[in-house]
Amino acid sequence: MKALVWHGKEDIRCDEVTDPQIEDPRDAIIKVTSCAICGSDLHLFHNFIPGMLPGDIMGHETMGEVVETGDGMDGKLKKGDRIVVPFTIICGQCEQCKRGNFSVCETTNRKRHLAEKVFGHTTAGLFGYTHLTGGYPGGQAEYLRVPFADTTHIKIPEGLSDEQVLFLSDIFPTGWQAAAQCDIEPTDTVAIWGCGPVGQMAIRSAILLGANQVIAIDCLPERLSMAEAGGATVIDFKTESVMDRLQELTDGRGPEKCIDATGMESHVMPSQPDTILDRAKQMLMLESDRPHVLREMIYLCRPGGVISIPGVYSGFSDKIPMGALMNKGLTVRTGQTHVNRWTDDLLRRIADGEIDPSFVITHTVDLEHGPEMYRLFRDKQDSCVKVVLKP
Amino acid sequence: MYYVANIMRSKGDPKIVRSGPRHVPPANRLARSLGWFSIGLGALELFAPRRITRTLGMQGNETLVRAFGLREIFSGIMSLSVDRNAGLWSRVAGDGLDAAALMSAMTRHNPKKHNVALALLMIGGIAMLDYRGAQETARRPQNGRRRLYPDRSGFPKGLAAARDAARKVLSHTKASVS
Structure with a gap:
């Protein structure tokens, strides 16, 4: 065969x-x-x-x-x-x-x-x-x-x-589980990083689970247009500040629920200098993942919120802001x-x-x-x- | 390699009978060759800087040559990785630095200036290859031909119906809890 x-x-x-x-x-x-x-x-x-x-x-x-x-x-x-x-x-x-x-x-x-x-x-x-x-x-x-x-x-x-x-x-149950483990409430804003296939499914799942607002973050026009069609408000991280837009869309509070549908290969670009350092370390086998999205989510998630990670991570990630994660009382849920x-x-x-x-x-x-x-x-x-x- | 892996597979697992063609774009092959060349040259600069400075009449610049060697090795590793495009652009930039350093040695008093001229000529040729490789390995996003998908909601009954159904389920759940 x-x-x-x-x-x-x-x-x-x-x-x-x-x-x-x-x-x-x-x-x-x-x-x-x-x-x-x-x-x-x-x-x-x-x-x-x-x-x-x-x-x-x-x-x-x-x-x-x-x-x-x-x-x-x-x-x-x-x-x-x-x-x-x-x-x-x-x-x-x-x-x-x-x-x-x-x-x-x-x-x-x-x-x-x-x-x-x-x-x-x-x-x-x-x-x-x-x-x-x-x-x-x-x-x-x-x-x-x-x-x-x-x-x-x-x-x-x-x-x-x-x-x-x-x-x-x-991908459908993966997107669904990512949204389900956010325990979405009718007033919640769910922010989803990555509009690939799993991100697209997570967007639809968050809608079907009753999220008040779904925000999708990516940089590719075709993926953003598909996300928008599924009911998401979109942020193009190449042309907009993710932090400013999320603050604006949530009246300065930040999204209650964040989903990382990107995983270990965050987009590398000069305006995200940590991704360049991660990529260099990855090449020298000093780090296995590029966890930029994870860092950003921890920083931007509303205190007391939930971070759901369906994106694949393979091994070791550096510079995870554990102080922010702990002090903001965030809940992390993940898994295959x-x-x-x-x-x-x-x-x-x-x-x-x-x-x-x-x-x-x-x-x-x-x-x-x-x-x-x-x-x-x-x-x-x-x-x-x-x-x-x-x- | 797969012959060894075939031996390790269990009885019911498929094993390769005939391997299909390998799909490697020519630009990737060029990047690979330049990557290995970069690592080789970098190792020479790092471990035998005196030999290089003597050949070019640049004695006293061994630290600079070692630093250039490190740069070459890093560019080489990048050119061999999936980020080959960044690796090749870093090689193009490196070629500029090499040329600038060699130009400073093209003085009347340098007895080895013929070697320097030869090195400059080689760098010119390699820089052309690096530039070509960098151009060809660029992942062009084809902005002009992008298709958008504004009609792909995924909800056969429409987005509004999906939102309404979800709200109904949530309010029903809330009512039954209270």
Whole structure:
């Protein structure tokens, strides 16, 4: 079969690989009908997250049709079922899964010794996302083996297109969780840094969760226009002062809830000198992340507010203003997404026509063009916001 | 490399049979070559400054050469990174500094001024390559052809309906709590 394979920094190729095989009674194999390139795949493309090996298959936003199952499905999944695959692999039986903390499932990371060394404890296995999270082959391929498939799936009813439901695998629940963990109240202003796909979903989620005002911060006109269409007031950080505009829009109080949908690769530019220093340190391996957005959020968030971080951070961040964080009494909530905690509700909302996540798709191509699309998406060329691949 | 990684994969995991083409724009290849050249030259300047100053008749300027070496190494690392464009521009600026330093050695009394002239000529050539690389690796945002998405709300029933529905749910929740 064909698959998009990581060979090194900025080197993703469409390779011919062997087909996946069932290894365990709880495994299933799906024929992938749609998959997507995620913003966090770009961190791997740039080799900013350790633990990738040449030959690793990329991709954690995938859906398709079940073509083979192991013997341990207990009737939960059968050949012909159409499923979306959550990016977090879950056993459904450990204490964390029972609590709904699916992204820290204690069972599914098959290389848990690595995670325990780096994070202190194991976290869930993830598709196509380094050997720290199990080294599972990803879904940017024609076929995907889904481990623990009896629990790691979202069954899709008839009548919904791939484009409507594909993002239940990651970005929609990720944006939703980011907004949900803000505990939004009807008077709240929610400020969202980054209008990439997760930021766009967070904007819609904040609206659906009843925020009084949503403010979106980015510098790309196409992303700002999409954010505006979703109900956000926008700030272009290249032409406006984020601090002045946020103060103005919140009567000098600052936003009660802040969402970091940017993560470890903040935009580097001279008017944000800390980003230049971070980038220099990153290059010399003295720091793994560029946490400019985090610093800005801590500084600008209203005292007593909440900072929600769906953006990916990989390791160590310097110069975090802990004094401001502590003295302002801010609450920080973060984590990989507990996808299955939210998907029943989100699937119902899609089916009811409350939201259609396909709005974010700007490019649809076949798998062979995947490597070029990584560059196009990274370079923000051709007004690209989200790429869907059709194997 | 992937042959080794193939051995480490589990039985059911796909393994590479045939690798596809690598997509590397020519400008990136140029940046890579210039990056390694920069690191090599920087290392020479850092660790053998006397040899360089003797060749150019600039004895006594070893500290300056070492500083230039550090600058070259940093530019080289940047040119090899994903921020290659900044690395190449820093090389262009560095070429200017190198040229200025060499010009100061082009005096009548310098017995090695022929070497200096040769070095200046080389810097001129390399500066042209650096400039070309910097131009070609610039990520042009294509401002003129940007598409905007003002009609992509994501709410099939409209933004106002989405806001109303949310308000209703919130007021219902509040009422049931009180």
